[in-house]
Amino acid sequence: MTAVLGRRNATVIALALVGVAIALLVLRLGPGPSPAQAASHREAPLIANDPPADITDFYMFRSTEPAQSDKVDLVMDVIPFEEPSGGPNYYNFDPSVAYTFHVDNNKDGKAEDVSFEFRFTNEIRGAVNSLGLPLAYVGGVPPATGAVIPPITSLDSAGLGLRQHYTITMIKNGHRTVLSPMTDKIAVPSNVGPRTMPDYEALAAQGMYELGGGVRVFAGQRDDPFFIDLGAAFDTLNLRSPATDMLSGFNVNTIALELPASLLTRDHGSPSQTNQPWLGAYASTSRPRVTVLGGHGQGHHGSHFVQVQRLANPLVNELIIGTKDKDRWNTLDPDQESRFLDYYENPRLALALSLVFGAPVPATPRHDLENALLKYGPSDPGYSELLRLNVSSAPGASWPNGRRPADDVPDTAIQVVGGPAFAGAGDGVNVNDKVLPNVFPFLASPWDGRNRVHANP
Amino acid sequence: MVTVAALAATVTLLGGALRGSSSSGALAAGPTTAAESANAVGSGSADTAALVTGLQARLRAEPSDAQGYSLLGLAYEQRARETGDPSWYPRAEGALRRALRLAPGDATATGGLGSLALSRHRFREALILGRRALSLAPASARTYGVIGDALLELGRYEAAFRAFDTMARLKPNAGAYARISYARELSGRPQDAIAAMRLAVEAAGDQPEATAWTRVQLGKLYWSVGDLGPAAREYRAALAAFPGYPYAFDALAQVQAARGHMVLAIDLESRAVDAIPLPQFVSQLGDLYRARGDGAEARRQYELIGVIQRLLVANGVKTDLETALFDLDHGIRPHHALELARRARAERPSIDGDDVLAWALLRTGSCGDALAYSKRALRLGTLDALKLFHRGMIERCLGHADAARAYLSRALALNPHFSIVWSPVAKRALR
Numbered sequence: 001m002t003a004v005l006g007r008r009n010a011t012v013i014a015l016a017l018v019g020v021a022i023a024l025l026v027l028r029l030g031p032g033p034s035p036a037q038a039a040s041h042r043e044a045p046l047i048a049n050d051p052p053a054d055i056t057d058f059y060m061f062r063s064t065e066p067a068q069s070d071k072v073d074l075v076m077d078v079i080p081f082e083e084p085s086g087g088p089n090y091y092n093f094d095p096s097v098a099y100t101f102h103v104d105n106n107k108d109g110k111a112e113d114v115s116f117e118f119r120f121t122n123e124i125r126g127a128v129n130s131l132g133l134p135l136a137y138v139g140g141v142p143p144a145t146g147a148v149i150p151p152i153t154s155l156d157s158a159g160l161g162l163r164q165h166y167t168i169t170m171i172k173n174g175h176r177t178v179l180s181p182m183t184d185k186i187a188v189p190s191n192v193g194p195r196t197m198p199d200y201e202a203l204a205a206q207g208m209y210e211l212g213g214g215v216r217v218f219a220g221q222r223d224d225p226f227f228i229d230l231g232a233a234f235d236t237l238n239l240r241s242p243a244t245d246m247l248s249g250f251n252v253n254t255i256a257l258e259l260p261a262s263l264l265t266r267d268h269g270s271p272s273q274t275n276q277p278w279l280g281a282y283a284s285t286s287r288p289r290v291t292v293l294g295g296h297g298q299g300h301h302g303s304h305f306v307q308v309q310r311l312a313n314p315l316v317n318e319l320i321i322g323t324k325d326k327d328r329w330n331t332l333d334p335d336q337e338s339r340f341l342d343y344y345e346n347p348r349l350a351l352a353l354s355l356v357f358g359a360p361v362p363a364t365p366r367h368d369l370e371n372a373l374l375k376y377g378p379s380d381p382g383y384s385e386l387l388r389l390n391v392s393s394a395p396g397a398s399w400p401n402g403r404r405p406a407d408d409v410p411d412t413a414i415q416v417v418g419g420p421a422f423a424g425a426g427d428g429v430n431v432n433d434k435v436l437p438n439v440f441p442f443l444a445s446p447w448d449g450r451n452r453v454h455a456n457p
Numbered sequence: 458m459v460t461v462a463a464l465a466a467t468v469t470l471l472g473g474a475l476r477g478s479s480s481s482g483a484l485a486a487g488p489t490t491a492a493e494s495a496n497a498v499g500s501g502s503a504d505t506a507a508l509v510t511g512l513q514a515r516l517r518a519e520p521s522d523a524q525g526y527s528l529l530g531l532a533y534e535q536r537a538r539e540t541g542d543p544s545w546y547p548r549a550e551g552a553l554r555r556a557l558r559l560a561p562g563d564a565t566a567t568g569g570l571g572s573l574a575l576s577r578h579r580f581r582e583a584l585i586l587g588r589r590a591l592s593l594a595p596a597s598a599r600t601y602g603v604i605g606d607a608l609l610e611l612g613r614y615e616a617a618f619r620a621f622d623t624m625a626r627l628k629p630n631a632g633a634y635a636r637i638s639y640a641r642e643l644s645g646r647p648q649d650a651i652a653a654m655r656l657a658v659e660a661a662g663d664q665p666e667a668t669a670w671t672r673v674q675l676g677k678l679y680w681s682v683g684d685l686g687p688a689a690r691e692y693r694a695a696l697a698a699f700p701g702y703p704y705a706f707d708a709l710a711q712v713q714a715a716r717g718h719m720v721l722a723i724d725l726e727s728r729a730v731d732a733i734p735l736p737q738f739v740s741q742l743g744d745l746y747r748a749r750g751d752g753a754e755a756r757r758q759y760e761l762i763g764v765i766q767r768l769l770v771a772n773g774v775k776t777d778l779e780t781a782l783f784d785l786d787h788g789i790r791p792h793h794a795l796e797l798a799r800r801a802r803a804e805r806p807s808i809d810g811d812d813v814l815a816w817a818l819l820r821t822g823s824c825g826d827a828l829a830y831s832k833r834a835l836r837l838g839t840l841d842a843l844k845l846f847h848r849g850m851i852e853r854c855l856g857h858a859d860a861a862r863a864y865l866s867r868a869l870a871l872n873p874h875f876s877i878v879w880s881p882v883a884k885r886a887l888r
Contacts, residue, residue: 049630052662294649308628
């Protein structure tokens with residue numbers, strides 16, 4: 001936070017935004033599942049929460065790793081707020097969800113030129129299964145207990161009671177190519193703790209696969225790379241230095257795919273050669289569509305899926321799209337965004353900012369927001385909410401030219417929404433609580449279940 | 458300037474906070490018994506309580522915040538579900554009505570009143586509110602859930618199933634899959650119901666309560682077709698995900714009783730009752746005592762039922778159907794129970810309303826009228842052992858020996874342990 005706010009203004013904005021916050025909360029909260037019911041009629045949950053299909057962040061960027069700058073990385077994080085100690089099952093991808101990256105490489109706004117679909121299966125196995133333990137992972141059991149189960153040091157260790165395999169399918173021009181069959185790729189399990197998994201990063205490294213042709217893939221748990229000082233903001237913008245990362249100590253499940261840019265660009269050119277350097281992309285989760293009259297096996301391998309969430313640019317779902325339209329917005333493809341233009345042209349948040357601060361925000365309709373989030377350039381006739389990356393720009397660019405885990409989205413978002421008067425504004429948290437590594441998959445090792453801490457509990 | 462992203466993160470955070478994390482302490486002691494021995498309901502309820510406190514504080518500072526009251530109303534409904542204490546219902550109603558006074562036409566508050574009406578078994582009211590909420594926010598998956606639930610209890614199954622299909626098309630998640638599963642179960646397709654409920658279990662992800670709820674429902678589907686082992690496995694998995702979950706104790710008690718472990722069954726059912734004294738838990742506990750030959754303790758439990766039902770009624774819950782069934786099954790004032798059943802069926806013309814009325818007519822000697830309602834109760838082809846048993850006894854009363862044997866055999870073939878009280882009766886009748 002470099003801009004200095006008057007105390008009164010800060011108070012007013014905090015109160016004004018509470019209403020927006022609560023509107024958003026309702027979506028997440030729902031009335032929850034029903035652990036009790038008053039009498040015999042069955043109260044099925046009316047929850048909106050769907051953690052395994054909930055994408056927290058999507059990143060697309062040119063690799064910053066030495067000698068890898070001709071690569072593009074696609075990363076999605078799912079399952080919000082993983083408490084590292086959340087046993088007994090910890091955190092897993094959902095076998096009934098299709099996790100997909102969608103890429104547009106001809107600037108028509110339709111992200112269907114190349115897609116990569118990830119599907120998972122569960123394998124119940126090993127000592128946990130044979131002993132009937134209600135735990136997903138065990139290891140390092142002392143001999144005194146009678147049952148000797150060695151620590152989990154490999155993705156084949158006996159203590160891995162639940163193992164997730166996955167397959168990657170590339171969809172190009174409607175043609176499906178299996179890049180990796182179900183039998184050979186294993187998702188890295190949650191970081192349970194040092195007795196069970198004494199060298200977690202060595203274990204995680206085994207889940208880093210080279211598919212040939214310069215393609216790398218990783219699926220498994222990582223530290224949540226998003227950072228923000230939430231507690232200070234809600235204490236009437238009582239910001240501080242150093243600030244604390246509200247997401248410290250929480251993990252996410254990550255799917256990361258790295259490819260030579262030439263596999264993505266329209267003309268198959270590398271970053272330095274391509275004449276069509278623009279990529280537009282989003283990540284989605286889809287669930288099987290089922291109907292009352294549908295058959296027994298309907299769902300798992302049926303052809304009909306419903307997109308339950310999409311994510312391209314950060315905060316669009318949370319802060320731009322109105323609550324009443326969120327379900328429908330999520331099911332539609334990004335090139336249908338013209339149906340929602342009003343939310344971009346008259347953002348509720350910019351209105352609140354101008355009312356509270358009296359500072360000028362750009363006039364409505366906000367074509368600048370449309371240009372930044374929905375178009376490849378002002379002359380682009382279509383509207384498609386995609387994360388756009390110019391692969392020929394330097395690897396160190398920042399959102400909205402692609403997005404890297406290190407990009408300070410809260411700062412950029414307020415600068416974009418607030419306009420020139422808010423140049424330089426931002427919160428006090430500018431880096432993640434864990435150092436983000438500059439090697440694939442670019443996210444830090446997850447907190448372990450035994451020794452986790454929250455800097456801001 | 459942190460507020461933009463702060464809002465987004467708060468959303469996620471409170472979603473996460475409500476989700477809570479399951480207690481890992483129970484696991485230290487080892488397998489299932491540890492999970493079964495954990496008495497307290499898990500951390501989810503503490504999170505909701507904290508949310509209620511936070512919202513109340515915020516509303517004291519900002520008393521004209523309509524959306525704050527909407528959210529508080531929903532949080533009160535959640536407390537009712539978590540504690541089984543019906544006094545949360547009037548509080549929920551108060552908060553939601555206040556939200557609507559501040560912001561007439563608020564879709565969230567309207568939908569909240571709809572789900573509250575469902576909890577109170579006021580299904581016609583729930584349908585009206587659900588339709589109103591839908592007109593305010595036409596593409597909300599949740600609202601289709603409220604409408605479908607209401608239609609279902611009003612016996613309008615085709616329309617209810619259409620609403621569930623729409624919900625599952627808009628937003629397939631645990632709630633939608635669970636409803637598709639229920640519709641398939643009602644249609645007499647338990648294996649298809651199991652397939653959909655498995656999807657619901659997966660979609661519940663790491664949420665302890667949602668996992669526990671969907672696993673118990675999946676277990677009950679296995680139970681309904683007599684698969685005791687898989688049923689018990691799901692109930693134990695529910696307890697591992699959400700230690701102390703009373704519905705899992707109640708369901709496990711049924712399995713242990715079926716296996717002849719009456720002491721264990723009584724212990725498990727007592728845990729359920731201690732956590733949340735719901736009428737169906739107390740009733741089953743009484744039945745278990747009676748089956749063990751402890752009539753005095755059984756009567757003590759039965760006497761509690763009346764008190765609990767009155768408490769429910771005082772907080773706006775309609776309980777005629779449940780009271781009628783309990784009274785009929787325990788020989789309490791059958792003619793009064795028949796009147797209750799008639800009233801309940803008029804309010805709630807579902808296959809359950811038909812079935813209880815049929816049973817009441819039989820128990821008061823009107824076997825011919827009972828048959829008409831029993832036919833209605835089985836009109837969807839539902840494979841419900843209790844309803845089939847009722848039909849068998851009605852056919853028997855009418856002197857239709859072959860039909861009686863057929864229905865009683867079907868009930869026992871589905872699940873020979875379908876009822877602590879009535880399974881032995883069905884077996885004797887077949888001798």
